[in-house]
Amino acid sequence: MELETEKKTESSDSSGEDEEEEHKEAIEKTATDSFNFGKVEECIKKPLNSDQALPSTPALQKAFNKPSSKPAVFIPVDRSPEIQEARLKLPILAEEQVIMEAINENPVVIICGETGSGKTTQVPQFLYEAGYASSNGIIGITEPRRVAAVSMSHRVAKEMNISHRVVSYQIRYEGNVTDETKIKFMTDGVLLKEIQKDFLLLKYKVIIIDEAHERSVYTDILIGLLSRIVPLRGKVRKPMKLIIMSATLRVEDFTDNKKLFPAVPPAIQVDARQFPVTVHFNKRTPADDYNGECFRKVCKIHRMLPAGGILVFLTGQAEVHSLCRRLRKAFPFRKNKTEEKEESVEETRKFKKSKQRKTMPLPKIDLNSYSVLPVDEGDEDREAEMDEDEDAVGSDIDLELGDDGLEEGEKSDSSLPLYVLPLYSLLAPEKQAKVFRPPPLGTRLCVVATNVAETSLTIPSIKYVVDCGKVKKRFYDKVTGVSSFRVTWTSQASANQRAGRAGRTEPGHCYRLYSSAVFSDFEKFSPPEITRRPVEDLIIQMKALNIEKVINFPFPTPPPTEALAAAEELLIALGALKEPLKTGRLKELQRAKLSCPISPLGMTMASFPVAPRYAKMLALSKQHDCLPYAITIVSAMTVREFFEEFERPAVSEEETEKLKGKKARVTQMRRIWAGQGPFQKLGDLMVMLGAVGACEYAGCTPKFCEANGLRYKAMVEIRRLRGQLTTAVNSVCPDAGLFVDPKMKPPTETQVTYLRQIVLAGLGDHVARRIQAEELLDEKWKYAYKTPLLDDPVFIHPNSVLFKQLPEFVVYQEIVETTQMYMKGVSAIESEWIPVLLPPYCHFGKPLENPPPFYCPETGRIRCQRPSVFYRVGWQLPAVEVDYPEGIDRYKYFAKFLLEGKLGSYKRCLLSSPLTMLKTWSKLQPRTEILLKALVSESADSRDALLAAWKKNPKCKCLVSGGAGPTPAGPGSAGWLARGLMVKAG
DNA sequence: GAGCACTGC
Missing domain, CATH: 1.10.10 (Arc Repressor Mutant, subunit A)
Incomplete structure (x- = not known):
């Protein structure tokens, strides 16, 4: 036994499949065997070429029953002529043979190709045609986003002229996978869950990890797992291929990581069919005012440059709205009937200045060629002589000419209408959709966006990109978990990705509002999530x-x-x-x-697809019919941005009033949903419960959401998550018989109290206590709370329904630091619950002698009253009944109660009083000492432990009597749902 | 008395 543990700890593997000897052995040998198929080509930058045939192994050839260079099977695909023609234009098609040879001969292959290379749609087709999905095996492709998984499956099915029954997708809440599925697109999290059911992923012949450069957490974990699964599959003679696809050449984390892949996997680069984008750096980098700089740049572009959409990158909702407002004011356009006419005729557009100016031929600078370092250093100086403000790298288009100092007066010019649209993730989908439609006739499209436009949403017809160079990112304190949002410089890779957005449909320009020197100081890549x-x-x-x-x-x-x-x-x-x-x-x-x-x-x-703190809540909610409520609360806490945001600056007086009204409405609804008295103590979580309950009752309509300031998309997500969690709970606890009830009744007062306890059990490390009057030494602690891990005061967020209540003890969902540290998602709790529900966070004192310890017939354990203090802050907590602490005294009490007959119905003539058992060793009589020693040596200090000892060694019974042992009372099992939860309500 | 980018199970 010990040896085995030892072996396990010593072995370098970490994906221990100990129930399967075969796997375990294989893992340990991973480093030596599995990756030695073929010598590996280390061509990161240049494409493999076909006469550089890679050595192959007999094992693999046998596995696929064909020579390595030519597929023995060819699965015909019946594509339409139009699709054929379009496909042939993709650069990746020329590389098909090279790619397939590399895949045939290596277990792991990396393919680098920028957006537009067609790798996502074509590589699965190559594999299909080469027979990788022909016999009992399918091709799996992971995407980091749901929309991508769905749309890619549609596109590939269409290209291949094949049913969705064969080319399918699976995402969190839906999918169209069938028994016939051969190509399966899915989100990365879906595949991770599948590994839990089948570690070897036996139904897949190939796994493609797409967009690996984005380094999403699930992608990273998948790559780590697959690096072990692939060789294991070789071991069981069911080889699998792993293909990692990346849009950037930053693949060293995969290739130069010996722990991951002992042999360097080959990397193939494929060209992208992107139009050239000319990059212009600012000569000077504005200190702070990148918003103003954005405004000026868009004005110049709009006034002077030929037709073509403008895409501006900013950092947040507020900035987006404020720039939109300024631009609309500067270039107003009156809505007229032509707006509805969808076809925009380029020629009829009027561009005052640009028409007068000669349009220069666009310089041909490949985005790829400068992507590592700016190539403009020389130009910068040259340009500087002519132009104080700006260096237009490799371009003759000078935006400075014709500038009329618009920013001072911001006078409006309605002869140059600009169609300005905001774009960010939380914007309602129908508003987001506007950016994909052609702008009204005679106007130019200008999209002011956050980072969504960098990866998630691609807007066609963008010719100009304005990049402020900043991103807003969330930061977490590693120790306290407190998060904050900060605006920082972006990375070179992401700036290049932004620039690339200008070259989707024709050659374009990217204006960076910072100097090339600043750019070269950017980190090359953002650190992985x-x-x-x-x-x-x-x-x-x-x-x-x-x-x-x-x-x-x-x-x-x-x-x-x-x-x-x-x-x-x-x-x-x-x-x-x-x-x-x-x-x-x-x-x-x-x-x-x-x-x-x-x-x-x-x-x-x-098994619950939510954060562990929330999963714990679910695991405790069986009692008192709390599960439906706990599921609802957990769903609501998981889905971000529950309420619509109305804090943005308004465009008009009218809008200001509208926003004001909506805000007031939300505040009012919050108060209503929070309820009164004991209900209100559940705080913000009661609001969530009330809002979801009310919304579902009303049928979860967009209208209801709109009227009550709820985000429709969030409510739909909550509904789906409730469904998923209900299924998950039913499957671990079939007798729960749960279903999602759209007409769920509000919880009773007692249930609300239990819910608060459930929430506390999950958020044990998120307890805060109001500063007491006598502790108030500094004004900054007024209304403040103290937490175990933070020295500084934290406050209840003003949006919380408990903001004015200030309960003594609270738990919070998270702390976000802005001007101060604010707790969000707050519930009130009672201090006497803490030691019962959160023993790991309490330091317990000696058991009280009054009331005395006693035997608990339900659990078969010794119970006692113990006082405690909360960890790190030493808050005194009331004494509560808990298990008697481990140690000799517990044995003594156990012996005492045993002799008293508390464990069973037998009565014996005892020579001593059971109380003798509580004496110190020296005072024990020999016969009682024997009993105590026996109990200790058998670790029998509870009924279950004693029964186990008797089962193991029936002789032990003699120690107590000669008679029958105590009869076990009730089920000894402490199933997770059965556990005697909870302090008495009230 | 407030101000959060983006995603996946």
Whole structure:
């Protein structure tokens, strides 16, 4: 037994499949065997060429029953002539043979090709035609976004002229996969879940990870897992191919990572069919006012340059709306009937200045060629002599001429109508859709966007990009988890991605509002997401795959150790991981802490597709019929931006009034949904429950949402998530018999109290306590709360319904730091619940002697009253009934109650009083000492433990009597849903 | 007394 544990800890693998000997063995040999198929070509920059045939292995040839260079099977595809023609224009088609040879001969291949290369649509078709999906095996492609998975499956089905039954998709809430499916597009999270059901992914012959350069957390984990799965599949003689597709050449994290791929996988580069984009840097970089600079640049472009849409990149909603307002004011356009006419005739557009000016031929600068470093240093100086303000790299178009200093007066010019549209993720979909329609006749389209336009949404017909060079990003404090949003410079890769948005339909221009020197100081790539955020959700998923030593997992880029430790600590506190034994040295303890195995509760939690804190809430909600409510609350907490945002600057007086009215309405509804008295104590979570309940009752219509300031999209997502969570709970607990009830009744007062306890159990590390009057030394702590991990005061967010209530103890969903630290999603809790529900966060004192310890017939354990203090802050918590602490005294009490007959119905003549058992060792009589020693040696300090000892060694019974043992009372099992939850309500 | 970019199960 010990040997085995030892072996496990020592082995370098981390994807332990210990139930399957074969797999385990194979994992350990991964490094030596599985990746040695073929010597690997290290051509990162240049395409492979076909006469550089890669060496192949007999094993693989046998596996596919064909020589390596030529597929033995060819599955015909009946494409339409138009599709054929369009396909042939894609550069990737010329590389088909090269790509397929590399795939045939290597288990892992990387394909680099920028947007427009056609890799996402074509590579699956290559594989299909080469027979990779011909016999009992399918081709899986992961996308980081749902829309992409759906639209790509549609497009490929159309190109191949094949039914959706064969080319299908699967995303979180829907899919059209059938038994006939051969090509399956899915989101990366879907595949990760599938690995939990079938670690070897046996139904797939090929997995393609698309958009790997985006480095989404699931993509990263998938690549780590697949780096082990692929060789394992070789071991079981069912080889699988892994293809990693990236839009950038930054693949060193995959290629130069020996832990991930011991042999360097070949990387093939394919060209993209993009139009050239000329990049213009500003001579000077504005200190702060990039918004004003954006405005001026758009004005110049609009006044002087030929037709073509403008896309502006800014950092947030407020900026987007404010620029929209300024631009609309400067270039108003009157809506008329022609607006409805969809066909916009380029020739009829009037561009005052640009018509007078000679349009210069656009310079041919390939976006690729400068993407690493700006090539303009020389030009910059040359341009500087002629132009103080701006260096137009490689371009003769001078925006400075004809500038009439518009920014001062911002006088409006209605002869040059500009059709200005905002675009950001939280914008209602129908408003987002506007940017894809042609602008009204005689106007120019100008989209003012956040980062959504960089990856998620592609607007055609953009010719000019204005890039402020900034992004707004979320930052997490690794220790406290407090998050904040900061605006920083973007990365070179992302600036290039933005520039590329100007070359989708014709050659374009990108205006960067910063100098090339500033650009070259940008980091090359943004750090992968997994290094920047808490990882407890990922860690629990990995633990559920029996990956215990997460620290050894072959992450393409590992999360910081602090983040791993924080995740492990939280999961232990939630009971999802088995706590390491407290014996041993500190160092060993530290190491053990990073390799805790998952607990049964953890397995249940991992099956719920929500954050571990919320999964814990679900796992505790069976009692008192709380599940439907807990599911609803958890769904609402998971879906972001529940309420519509009305804080933006209004365009008109009329809008100002409208926004004001809506804001007032939301505030009013919040108060109504929060309820009164005991209901209100559930706080913001009660608002969520009330809002979802009311919305569903009304049929979840856009109208209801609009009228009540709810985001329709969010409400639909909550509805779907409730459905998914209901199914998930039913499957771990079939007798729950849950269903989603659109006419769900409000919870009772008692249920609300239980819900508060459930919420506390999940948010144990998010408890805060109001500063008491006597502690108030500094004004800055007025109305403030203290938390265990933060030195600074935190406050209830003004939007919270508890903002004015200021309950003594609260839990919060998250803390966001802006001007101060604000708690959001706040519920009030009672301090006496804390020691009962959150023992890991409490330091308990000695058991009270009054009331005395007692035997609990339900659990078969010794119970007692213990006072405690909350961790790190030392808040005194009321004494509560808990299990008697481990140790000799527990044995003594157990012996005492045993002798008293508390465990069973037998009565014996005892020579001593059971009370003797509580005396110190020295005062014990020999016969009682024997009993105590026996109990200790058998670790029998509870009924279950004693029964186990008797089962193992029936002789033990003699120690107590000669008679029948105690009869076990009730089920001893402590199933996760059965556990005696909760403090008495009220 | 406020101001959050973007995504996946």
